[in-house]
Amino acid sequence: MDEEGHPSLLAPIMIATLSTCAQLERDNISFRLQSGRKRYIENGGKLGRKVGSVKTEEQMKAEYREVISLLRKGYSIRDVAKFSGKEVSTAQRVKRLLKVQLQQ
Structure with missing residues (x-):
């Protein structure tokens, strides 16, 4: 808000900038998780439930x-x-x- 109580002209720009930063951070976290999973599998790791844990x-x-x-x-x-x-x-x-x- 400016001195007169009106919304600042810079507020939408700041909100858009912060929104873009948050999206970039989410993308970065997702990339790191996926690369960690891929490396785990390449090193012989297995994802999912263990064999026999689901009943027939x-x-x-x-x-x-x-x-x-x-x-x-x-x-x-x-x-x-x-x-x-x-x-x-x-x-x-x-x-x-x-x-x-x-x-x-």
Whole structure:
């Protein structure tokens, strides 16, 4: 603001300059992250989940039989989680698996 309380004529220029600096910094951070990942992979590193950390459909069916049984009886997700001692997210994941299998 100037002495009379009006917006300064330099304010838009300053804002545009600061915005450009912030964008350059974001681009620089992204470049450094990508180059670090690339170097890690070149040196034999592996990104992502470890092999075997994701359960197959058969493993999930075997481990969560009780959850599947309760879901087929029509219980709600929260009730299934409470009765089976599992987390709500686990019950949702199993329910999603059942829906996919029913559609096939």
